[in-house]
Amino acid sequence: MSKYAVDERGYYGKFGGAFIPEMLYPNVEELKNNYLEIIGDPDFQEEFRALLKDYVGRPTPLYFAKRLSEKYGAKIYLKREDLCHTGAHKVNNTIGQILLAKRLGKKKIIAETGAGQHGVATATVCALAGLECKVYMGAVDMERQKPNVERMRILGAEVIPAESGSRTLKDATNEAMRHWINNPQDTHYIIGSVVGPHPYPDMVTRFQAVISEEVKKQLKEAEGRENPDYVVACVGGGSNAAGIYYHYLDNPDVKIIAAEAAGKGVESGETAATTFKGTPGVLHGSMTLLMQTTDGQVVEPYSISAGLDYPGIGPLHAHLFETGRAKFIAVDDENSMKAGIELSRLEGIIPAVESAHAFSALNQLDLNENDVVVINLSGRGDKDLQTYINWGKY
Amino acid sequence: MVKNRINKLFENKSENVLTVYFTAGYPELDDTLEILAELEKAGADMVEIGIPYSDPVADGPTIQESNGVALKNGISMQKIFSQLKTMRKKVDIPVVLMGYFNPVLQFGLEEFCKKCKECGVDGVIIPDLPILEYVEQYKDLFDSYDLHNMYLITPQTSEERIRMIDENTSGFIYMVSNSSITGAKKEISEEQLKYFNRIKSMNLNNPRLIGFGISDNKTFKTASEYSSGAIIGSAFIKALKESDKDSIADKVHSFINMVKGEKISQ
Numbered sequence: 280m281s282k283y284a285v286d287e288r289g290y291y292g293k294f295g296g297a298f299i300p301e302m303l304y305p306n307v308e309e310l311k312n313n314y315l316e317i318i319g320d321p322d323f324q325e326e327f328r329a330l331l332k333d334y335v336g337r338p339t340p341l342y343f344a345k346r347l348s349e350k351y352g353a354k355i356y357l358k359r360e361d362l363c364h365t366g367a368h369k370v371n372n373t374i375g376q377i378l379l380a381k382r383l384g385k386k387k388i389i390a391e392t393g394a395g396q397h398g399v400a401t402a403t404v405c406a407l408a409g410l411e412c413k414v415y416m417g418a419v420d421m422e423r424q425k426p427n428v429e430r431m432r433i434l435g436a437e438v439i440p441a442e443s444g445s446r447t448l449k450d451a452t453n454e455a456m457r458h459w460i461n462n463p464q465d466t467h468y469i470i471g472s473v474v475g476p477h478p479y480p481d482m483v484t485r486f487q488a489v490i491s492e493e494v495k496k497q498l499k500e501a502e503g504r505e506n507p508d509y510v511v512a513c514v515g516g517g518s519n520a521a522g523i524y525y526h527y528l529d530n531p532d533v534k535i536i537a538a539e540a541a542g543k544g545v546e547s548g549e550t551a552a553t554t555f556k557g558t559p560g561v562l563h564g565s566m567t568l569l570m571q572t573t574d575g576q577v578v579e580p581y582s583i584s585a586g587l588d589y590p591g592i593g594p595l596h597a598h599l600f601e602t603g604r605a606k607f608i609a610v611d612d613e614n615s616m617k618a619g620i621e622l623s624r625l626e627g628i629i630p631a632v633e634s635a636h637a638f639s640a641l642n643q644l645d646l647n648e649n650d651v652v653v654i655n656l657s658g659r660g661d662k663d664l665q666t667y668i669n670w671g672k673y
Numbered sequence: 674m675v676k677n678r679i680n681k682l683f684e685n686k687s688e689n690v691l692t693v694y695f696t697a698g699y700p701e702l703d704d705t706l707e708i709l710a711e712l713e714k715a716g717a718d719m720v721e722i723g724i725p726y727s728d729p730v731a732d733g734p735t736i737q738e739s740n741g742v743a744l745k746n747g748i749s750m751q752k753i754f755s756q757l758k759t760m761r762k763k764v765d766i767p768v769v770l771m772g773y774f775n776p777v778l779q780f781g782l783e784e785f786c787k788k789c790k791e792c793g794v795d796g797v798i799i800p801d802l803p804i805l806e807y808v809e810q811y812k813d814l815f816d817s818y819d820l821h822n823m824y825l826i827t828p829q830t831s832e833e834r835i836r837m838i839d840e841n842t843s844g845f846i847y848m849v850s851n852s853s854i855t856g857a858k859k860e861i862s863e864e865q866l867k868y869f870n871r872i873k874s875m876n877l878n879n880p881r882l883i884g885f886g887i888s889d890n891k892t893f894k895t896a897s898e899y900s901s902g903a904i905i906g907s908a909f910i911k912a913l914k915e916s917d918k919d920s921i922a923d924k925v926h927s928f929i930n931m932v933k934g935e936k937i938s939q
């Protein structure tokens with residue numbers, strides 16, 4: 280049993296649990312009682328694996344980035360989640376959850392989305408499964424991620440603007456939860472990250488764990504060893520990170536690096552660097568680290584990246600932080616954009632702004648020539664062209 | 674020890690118990706105590722005061738908005754307790770605080786219970802504090818301050834779970850009328866009546882109050898036929914918001930009269 284696995288009650292150390300109103304209890308309980316059995320079922324696994332292979336395009340390559348390696352003086356590999364169908368890792372989870380929803384007999388799907396990647400990935404699998412799809416998206420995010428809004432619509436999903444609060448990801452999540460309360464029986468809520476009440480963090484982690492499962496094999500082939508010295512990922516809610524850390528959590532030789540969005544700077548008041556500015560509290564049904572006032576009101580986060588613009592992190596990551604298992608690094612807007620341009624110029628890959636944060640973390644690592652570093656390139660930058668254009672310094 | 678006012682209320686009154694919810698610090702920051710006092714004068718049997726929160730997931734648009742306004746007005750947990758400090762000089766009816774867990778957690782549970790006791794708060798409703806966590810970690814603390822923690826049940830709550838909630842409750846059981854977030858509705862459906870009857874026939878230890886979607890005389894009367902009474906929230910918040918020219922006292926009295934089906938006294 281892993282030291283970092285969720286316990287029976289849904290906790291990672293002191294973080295996690297299911298802090299939900301009674302109205303949500305039956306929905307969450309139904310999931311909790313069934314998810315392990317469903318996921319463990321050979322038929323489910325067969326269908327899941329087949330779709331990951333033929334539909335998503337897995338395994339995604341583990342690419343040795345030669346010029347980036349030269350620049351940083353280490354052996355740097357990129358896990359190419361940007362090559363997944365729909366352009367990011369998010370689809371690994373939505374494939375898993377849609378198959379699960381079907382087995383639970385659900386007819387309708389709801390989701391929240393920040394950058395729109397999870398919304399697109401959800402709309403995609405709903406089209407694939409022939410299920411009705413509603414995606415809640417903060418009104419502010421709809422504005423800054425317009426192409427993804429249209430992608431969802433083309434795929435047949437209804438995109439519903441979240442107009443409450445800060446009108447970003449946290450509010451879209453609130454609206455999705457409210458919708459689920461109002462429609463408990465026929466609807467499954469596909470959460471897009473390792474957040475929310477138990478069993479979501481564990482379930483989403485299991486679906487994303489395919490990332491590190493592949494890395495192990497691929498690295499063995501490339502380097503003759505399964506374990507890198509570093510695995511690096513950006514953390515919004517933490518799903519791409521959980522996926523690439525998963526099979527390395529119990530191996531202390533593998534250093535785990537998490538890049539958080541510092542926005543305009545950790546101390547600027549406009550940040551999403553949760554482990555730097557957060558304290559323990561309850562958000563979206565789990566005990567975790569979150570940015571809040573001393574009075575317990577959730578603080579509105581800020582990041583140039585809509586996908587990292589979230590005031591909390593998944594409870595697994597709060598636990599990895601608390602135990603020191605993962606090292607958290609804060610990357611501000613400016614440095615993330617520079618890292619995005621650098622990867623574009625050195626490797627011919629324009630990364631999602633979220634992923635660019637992970638690349639900037641390279642500057643803060645003390646690397647040796649023989650160090651093997653695996654970075655999760657969680658998504659491609661097509662959706663972020665406008666953000667790059669607005670930044671302009673290239 | 675003096676008996677908890679909630680228990681006293683249900684000993685003396687087993688039907689048509691009217692409980693009214695409003696948000697602390699709304700519409701204006703310092704309206705809390707006045708609304709409370711007027712509710713008692715107008716004939717409310719119990720009051721629930723909402724602790725505003727930035728992310729009230731169980732609430733519909735009306736209460737969400739009142740939470741947002743109250744926070745903008747500058748309400749805080751500290752402020753609520755300072756507003757309620759002298760309430761027992763003015764009001765005798767039971768007062769329940771209702772709020773999400775995070776603000777209570779940040780305030781500190783012991784400190785929260787202590788302040789409740791000092792002010793004369795009789796109970797709390799914290800909808801997102803799981804009952805297991807409550808029983809294991811906090812119940813003894815709450816009991817030591819004679820503070821009742823009331824739990825919600827819904828049409829989807831299993832019989833077994835209802836029994837468990839009933840075992841661990843001392844006050845009343847909050848029956849959510851329907852699988853939904855808060856919000857005023859005009860009608861009660863056949864299906865809801867079936868659920869009301871089903872719970873009624875369980876003969877629970879605790880009295881039941883029906884809330885969510887209760888808005889007027891008709892829905893209040895119907896709900897009261899199947900339980901000890903009802904809880905009204907969103908409809909009252911709307912009434913507070915409307916007709917800006919009336920005083921708070923006028924708004925409260927005409928709302929309560931409307932719900933009770935009494936003629937408005939001039």
Ligand SMILES: Cc1ncc(COP(=O)(O)O)c(C=O)c1O
Pocket residue numbers: 367368393394395396397471472473513514515516517518519520585586587631633634657658659
């Ligand atoms: C490409 C990409 N990477 C990362 C994230 C952040 O999410 P998570 O931390 O769950 O991986 C997002 C979210 O939208 C994303 O689109």
